[in-house]
Amino acid sequence: MTPPPTPKKPERRTTPLSRERIVDAAIDLLDTAGESGLTFRALSERLATGPGAIYWHVANKSELLVAATNRVVSIALAAQKAGQPGAIHDVALGLYDAIEKHPWLAPQITAQLSHNPTGPVTILIFEDIGRQVSALDVPASSWFTATTALMHYILGAAGQNAANLARARSLGPDADRSAYMDTVAGAWKQLSPEDYPFTRAVAEQGLDHDDRTQFLAGIDLIITGVTAGPPTA
Amino acid sequence: MTPPPTPKKPERRTTPLSRERIVDAAIDLLDTAGESGLTFRALSERLATGPGAIYWHVANKSELLVAATNRVVSIALAAQKAGQPGAIHDVALGLYDAIEKHPWLAPQITAQLSHNPTGPVTILIFEDIGRQVSALDVPASSWFTATTALMHYILGAAGQNAANLARARSLGPDADRSAYMDTVAGAWKQLSPEDYPFTRAVAEQGLDHDDRTQFLAGIDLIITGVTAGPPTA
DNA sequence: ACATGATTGGAACGCTGTTCCACACTTGTT
DNA sequence: AACAAGTGTGGAACAGCGTTCCAATCATGT
Numbered sequence: 001m002t003p004p005p006t007p008k009k010p011e012r013r014t015t016p017l018s019r020e021r022i023v024d025a026a027i028d029l030l031d032t033a034g035e036s037g038l039t040f041r042a043l044s045e046r047l048a049t050g051p052g053a054i055y056w057h058v059a060n061k062s063e064l065l066v067a068a069t070n071r072v073v074s075i076a077l078a079a080q081k082a083g084q085p086g087a088i089h090d091v092a093l094g095l096y097d098a099i100e101k102h103p104w105l106a107p108q109i110t111a112q113l114s115h116n117p118t119g120p121v122t123i124l125i126f127e128d129i130g131r132q133v134s135a136l137d138v139p140a141s142s143w144f145t146a147t148t149a150l151m152h153y154i155l156g157a158a159g160q161n162a163a164n165l166a167r168a169r170s171l172g173p174d175a176d177r178s179a180y181m182d183t184v185a186g187a188w189k190q191l192s193p194e195d196y197p198f199t200r201a202v203a204e205q206g207l208d209h210d211d212r213t214q215f216l217a218g219i220d221l222i223i224t225g226v227t228a229g230p231p232t233a
Numbered sequence: 234m235t236p237p238p239t240p241k242k243p244e245r246r247t248t249p250l251s252r253e254r255i256v257d258a259a260i261d262l263l264d265t266a267g268e269s270g271l272t273f274r275a276l277s278e279r280l281a282t283g284p285g286a287i288y289w290h291v292a293n294k295s296e297l298l299v300a301a302t303n304r305v306v307s308i309a310l311a312a313q314k315a316g317q318p319g320a321i322h323d324v325a326l327g328l329y330d331a332i333e334k335h336p337w338l339a340p341q342i343t344a345q346l347s348h349n350p351t352g353p354v355t356i357l358i359f360e361d362i363g364r365q366v367s368a369l370d371v372p373a374s375s376w377f378t379a380t381t382a383l384m385h386y387i388l389g390a391a392g393q394n395a396a397n398l399a400r401a402r403s404l405g406p407d408a409d410r411s412a413y414m415d416t417v418a419g420a421w422k423q424l425s426p427e428d429y430p431f432t433r434a435v436a437e438q439g440l441d442h443d444d445r446t447q448f449l450a451g452i453d454l455i456i457t458g459v460t461a462g463p464p465t466a
Numbered sequence: 467a468c469a470t471g472a473t474t475g476g477a478a479c480g481c482t483g484t485t486c487c488a489c490a491c492t493t494g495t496t
Numbered sequence: 497a498a499c500a501a502g503t504g505t506g507g508a509a510c511a512g513c514g515t516t517c518c519a520a521t522c523a524t525g526t
Contacts, residue, residue, distance in 0.1 A: 017505080040483065050506030052486080057504095061483065110343065110389070114396030118420040123432055130431035142454075144435050149386050149451045152393075156343070156385025163347030187351040198363035199356055202377050218382045221375075225458025250474080273514065283475030285517080290473095294514065 017049060019057040023067045027102070030068065035104045038065075069108045069121050072098055077128045088132040092154050092219050093212070095125070099158040103166050106159025113155075125151060138226055146226040153218055161211050181207045250282060252290040256300045260335070263301065268337045271298075302341045302354050305331055310361045321365040325387050325452050326445070328358070332391040336399050339392025358384060371459055379459040386451055394444050414440045 015021060025046050029038045040051040040061070047054070058064045076098035080091055099105045112121045130147040138146065168180035188196075188203035208214040248254060258279050262271045273284040273294070280287070291297045309331035313324055332338045345354045363380040371379065401413035421429075421436035441447040 039481085041481090044506080050508090051484080052507070053505045055484075107340075107344065107347075110392070111340065113393060114340075117393075117397065117400075117417055123421070123424070123429060127429050127432045130435065134431055134434070140434070140438060142450075143431075144441065145447065145450045145454055147431075147435075148390060148393075149454055152386045152389025153382050156389055157381060159343070160346060160350075160381075160385075164350065167350075184350055188356070191356070196356060196360050198367055198376075198380075199360045201367070201373070202363065202380075205373060208377065214378065217375075217378045221378055221382055221458040221462075222455060223458070224462035225454040225456070228461040229454070229457035272512085274512085277475080283477090284515080285476070286474045288515075 017047060017053060017057070019067075022047065022054060022057055023064070023071055026064055026068045027072065030104045031102055035107070065108060066112060066116075066119065066121065069105065069112060070124070072102055072105060073109070073121055073124055077124060080128060087135065088129075088150070088219060088223065089216060091128055091132055092150075092216070095154055096158045096161070096212070096215055099155075099162045100165060103162040106155055106162060110155055110159075129154070133226070136223070136227060142226065146222070149222050149225075150219070153222060157215055157218055161215065164211075177211060178209045181209060250280060250286060250290070252300075255280065255287060255290055256297070256304055259297055259301045260305065263337045264335055268340070298341060299345060299349075299352065299354065302338065302345060303357070305335055305338060306342070306354055306357055310357060313361060320368065321362075321383070321452060321456065322449060324361055324365055325383075325449070328387055329391045329394070329445070329448055332388075332395045333398060336395040339388055339395060343388055343392075362387070366459070369456070369460060375459065379455070382455050382458075383452070386455060390448055390451055394448065397444075410444060411442045414442055 022043070025043055026038055029042060029046065033042070038061075040054060043054060044051045058067070073095075076094045077091065080087070080094065109121060109125070112119055116122065126147060129150050130143060133143055133146045133150065134140070136146075164180060164184075165177055168175055168177050171180065171183075185203045185207050188199050191200055191203075193200055255276070258276055259271055262275060262279065266275070271294075273287060276287060277284045291300070306328075309327045310324065313320070313327065342354060342358070345352055349355065359380060362383050363376060366376055366379045366383065367373070369379075397413060397417075398410055401408050401410050404413065404416075418436045418440050421432050424433055424436075426433055
């Protein structure tokens, strides 16, 4: 509605290269080209600049990865209501879906849990899961254990699922997760019955083909443990 | 007792550079110099050879990491007896100790769970944990969920603990885990009570200073969930 | 004594994250 | 209107990485 040709603000240039734009491009690159696809040269090209310019806005690659992770996690956890029944499912599925959409996320989060336990990503997730745990009817003494157990299960299982999906897709666009799980079960059935009786037995009974149901079963298992048996603190 | 100078077997040369020796050196390098310390050049130097020679015995770095992981995990899980009460604790602590001794192990295992779900490391761990689960008095339908939950918790929690330990050591040789946990709790107490009520509450009540007890509490929590509440399959 | 094939180790290639610096552009002051 | 200052840019250059290549060496069968 106001298109005079360069009036007062000549608009520095087309899209002036901000930290936000860099993080956006980084996330896009990670999603499309994978973890190893994020390089400063590829990023430069996509942003139509040189590698040096990026370093004006971002200290190094590590900080860039933290920022990208933080952004995605924040969005995933943004819309949560506390205290409601099934609220843990919402938080868990929020992370689950984010990790499925961004397969690089799970390794990144676990790496940041290790390298920076007081960092924003760590606290964001811990707080969000923990809030649902504290709404459960359990003594405060088991909060930490319960939250930790849930967090590790969510990140591990969701990461595993995302990896399975990515692998299934790489085997051909027609093959879905279901077909891929059959492949895995098939491989497991080849194992020696003497050395690997359990894995074979599980393979025989068939792997679950509904990933979300399987994931939530694990969540419920832990919740059951939390509410059923605090061993008298 | 038999020191004739080079009798029949002149002994090719001092230590002829086998795949086993390479893996040994790699593990040593990972333990002492960390994940980023394992390079083919450092490895060459330690083995008194060139980078090219290593490639005769090992296809690439990825395969070398798989072999190193496999070796350490195999040893950690070697002495396990099935079916005994508390056997899950033994398996869990076996992995826990191995990860504490080799801080690079947890990230490696989770990466291999993703990249190669039918690989030896994956199956080794899954089988060993699962065997203890199947000895529990639960229906076979919950075996997969229970084993998965335990596996992810063990790897996540043990990895976190190892990272904490490494971090504590890097802050000074006198500081132990206990002092480090106080540091973390201190940082958490600085958080805004409005945005992070749960994390603050947990920090106030103090973090557990006995890492193994804390770890086993999580294991027991999951086991309780497994035995108490299969929600009527 | 020779030929063969299994090993070795150093040089070289392409890639990475990162640093450096000469250049443009915007802005505030005269 | 002209200039100084400082913010932002982008391309060149560096060290180090995994990996490949190949001429030289060793152990061995003939």
